Amino acid sequence: MNDAYLGIDIGSISTKGVIIDKDNKIITSLYIWTEGNPVKAVTKLVNKLKEQLPSNYIIKGIGTTGSARKLIGLLLDANVVKNEITSHAVGTLSLYPNVKTILEIGGQDSKIILINNGIITDYAMNTLCAAGTGSFLSSQAKRLGVDINDFSEYALKSCNPVKIAARCTVFAESDLIHKAQSGYQKEDIIAGLCKSIVLNYLNNVGKGKKIMGPIVFQGGVSKNKGVVKYFKEVLKKDIIVDQNSHLLGALGIAILSKKYQINKTYNLDINSISFETKPMECMGCSNNCEILRIYKNGKMIDAWGNRCNKVIKL
Amino acid sequence: MIGIPKSLFYYYDGKIWTNFFDYLKIDYVISPDTNKEIIEMGKSISNDEMCMSIKSYLGHVAYLSKRCKYLLIPRIENFGDNNQTCTNFLAMYDLVNNLFGNEIINYNINLNDNETLKKGLMYIGYKFGKKKSLIKKALNYALKRYNKERKKDILNNILKLKKSKKKVLIISHPYNTYDTFVGQPIIKLLKDLDIEIIYSDLFNKNSTNKLSKKLSKDLYWKYSKDIIGSIELVKKNIDGILFLSTFPCGLDSLVNELIIRKINIPYLNIIVDDLDSLSGVETRVESFVDILNQ
Numbered sequence A: 001m002n003d004a005y006l007g008i009d010i011g012s013i014s015t016k017g018v019i020i021d022k023d024n025k026i027i028t029s030l031y032i033w034t035e036g037n038p039v040k041a042v043t044k045l046v047n048k049l050k051e052q053l054p055s056n057y058i059i060k061g062i063g064t065t066g067s068a069r070k071l072i073g074l075l076l077d078a079n080v081v082k083n084e085i086t087s088h089a090v091g092t093l094s095l096y097p098n099v100k101t102i103l104e105i106g107g108q109d110s111k112i113i114l115i116n117n118g119i120i121t122d123y124a125m126n127t128l129c130a131a132g133t134g135s136f137l138s139s140q141a142k143r144l145g146v147d148i149n150d151f152s153e154y155a156l157k158s159c160n161p162v163k164i165a166a167r168c169t170v171f172a173e174s175d176l177i178h179k180a181q182s183g184y185q186k187e188d189i190i191a192g193l194c195k196s197i198v199l200n201y202l203n204n205v206g207k208g209k210k211i212m213g214p215i216v217f218q219g220g221v222s223k224n225k226g227v228v229k230y231f232k233e234v235l236k237k238d239i240i241v242d243q244n245s246h247l248l249g250a251l252g253i254a255i256l257s258k259k260y261q262i263n264k265t266y267n268l269d270i271n272s273i274s275f276e277t278k279p280m281e282c283m284g285c286s287n288n289c290e291i292l293r294i295y296k297n298g299k300m301i302d303a304w305g306n307r308c309n310k311v312i313k314l
Numbered sequence B: 001m002i003g004i005p006k007s008l009f010y011y012y013d014g015k016i017w018t019n020f021f022d023y024l025k026i027d028y029v030i031s032p033d034t035n036k037e038i039i040e041m042g043k044s045i046s047n048d049e050m051c052m053s054i055k056s057y058l059g060h061v062a063y064l065s066k067r068c069k070y071l072l073i074p075r076i077e078n079f080g081d082n083n084q085t086c087t088n089f090l091a092m093y094d095l096v097n098n099l100f101g102n103e104i105i106n107y108n109i110n111l112n113d114n115e116t117l118k119k120g121l122m123y124i125g126y127k128f129g130k131k132k133s134l135i136k137k138a139l140n141y142a143l144k145r146y147n148k149e150r151k152k153d154i155l156n157n158i159l160k161l162k163k164s165k166k167k168v169l170i171i172s173h174p175y176n177t178y179d180t181f182v183g184q185p186i187i188k189l190l191k192d193l194d195i196e197i198i199y200s201d202l203f204n205k206n207s208t209n210k211l212s213k214k215l216s217k218d219l220y221w222k223y224s225k226d227i228i229g230s231i232e233l234v235k236k237n238i239d240g241i242l243f244l245s246t247f248p249c250g251l252d253s254l255v256n257e258l259i260i261r262k263i264n265i266p267y268l269n270i271i272v273d274d275l276d277s278l279s280g281v282e283t284r285v286e287s288f289v290d291i292l293n294q
Helices: A038-052 A069-076 A084-095 A134-144 A148-157 A169-181 A186-204 A225-235 A248-259 B010-024 B036-045 B052-065 B087-099 B117-127 B132-160 B184-192 B205-214 B222-234 B250-262 B279-293
Strands: A002-010 A014-021 A026-033 A057-065 A101-105 A110-116 A119-125 A215-218 A275-281 A290-296 A299-304 B002-004 B028-030 B070-072 B075-078 B103-105 B108-110 B166-171 B195-199 B240-246 B267-272
Touching (some): A002 A069, A002 A084, A014 A038, A026 A038, A038 A069, A057 A069, A069 A290, A084 A110, A084 B279, A101 A186, A119 B279, A134 A169, A134 A186, A148 A186, A148 A225, A169 A186, B002 B010, B010 B117, B052 B070, B184 B195, B184 B240, B184 B279, B205 B222, B267 B279
Parallel strands (some): A002 A057, B002 B028, B075 B108, B166 B195, B166 B240
Antiparallel strands (some): A014 A026, A101 A110
8 A cells, every 4th residue: 555645725716736745746636616515515526536546556644725724724724834935845846856936826815835845934825805816817708798718819829918017806897898899809909917916916916025046936817828938038037837836836835744754544534534624703702703513423522713822611 | 190102112111211200109000911902992093094003002001091080191292303203193182182071191292492301301290299309309219210121221222232042133113022912922922933034123222323324324204213223233243124113104114124124134025004914924934934044
């Protein structure tokens, strides 16, 4: 039997899973939509990964990252639960040990991580506004009646990208409608959108940061060739996009779960677990915190959301 | 009964006020720690362009206005040349006066016109019919006790610099740092991750104010100068800096840019608004601590 480690990155838009062997090589991976239900998405993901995993492997560690890391960490009894910044950096460093700058644009977050000699020296994340991220692109694609998968093709066709204000999704949208109504070609508008993402990212997240090569661009949006093209154009530097650029966060957390393994085996039998969350408004004081109680197999195992130090009765 | 909002000014001179009132046996009540109800009340009466701290302050005032006859709302203009405060500190007296029907106990601070805290408190004493000699004694008592406690806090803060744990300097106005809704949840996250907190406001203000000139000669906001000067004082002893402000603070947005350009220490900027969920903040704080622990 060979040891394997599962890393799951549960983002706002998509859920990514990879299983690696002891040499950090990806054995199998999967990318599916979260569709607003992380528990359901992870159940589907784990079942599929289990099918794909050759029978001579056994899971010795599970790590979770992404915005639903805490919840899914509980569901799967993960041995490591870590934030996205660290996971992405670890994943990328395993493939590109010389990387100096990581640009990452996901569904709702975008970040920049600066690395020197394999050590993270600085990072920045977008503020809570989702302008200039994947969810902005996909909502605009819907508006233009274009499948998001065809975005690259359209963007690369254009020679004259239109100027779109991307500071705020609302403004961008009215700008975009205006341009469409005044007769601009669809490819020019899409190219304009891609360029605006790049400019918005560099002006917000990348503000004041020294972007040095080698640069790795990852996250779901890195699959968009239009955005990659304009990053190259604006930064005047080469941009590396890994073939698994959408999986690097999951890869990173899988590596971390290997590093911190606790001599435990997982059978990935997720269907037999009943997992439920129950929200409640605490009436203990005038803060009225929204508390989420987590039930696993009918038993409450955790609860969070309280601002005070009162212990919620388990 | 005098109502004292537990927000903004309270975190600067509140202890002096309460010592003073205690000695003179003047009744006062302090509003509770900031909670959701107070924030909601504040939001409903403030203009949407005001910063979250001001909204919260007005919430505290609203809470007290139903319960007290008097409200203590100072008007703070300047601490001498090149030591101005945010215009909201100057405007607060008039703002509250227009919004609420309570009688306002106020004092002005305008060192250019020789209006000081001592003078202001003297007038308040007279207003409540106390004798001059007694008021002077009360003032002495109030300041002495305040200074003694502050000295102790400063000493504790300096002693923490010698600890072996990872240390983070919190750059923030005291009304944010110590607020149960703004600073405290974030400080708790840091402490849970085994970080020692160094407070930028717990140093000798005269020396930090002067030291701030090393970062900027042009900055003219007293409260910002007081806190950022601490960077120069402790930069060799800390592992990271967390800049905490409320949305949309004009002063802090400039000071933040200034610090980013001048320092060479891991740095995190968190801007708090009235969002309920802490998960976004958790991700940022956790990654920051990961960097410090590498």
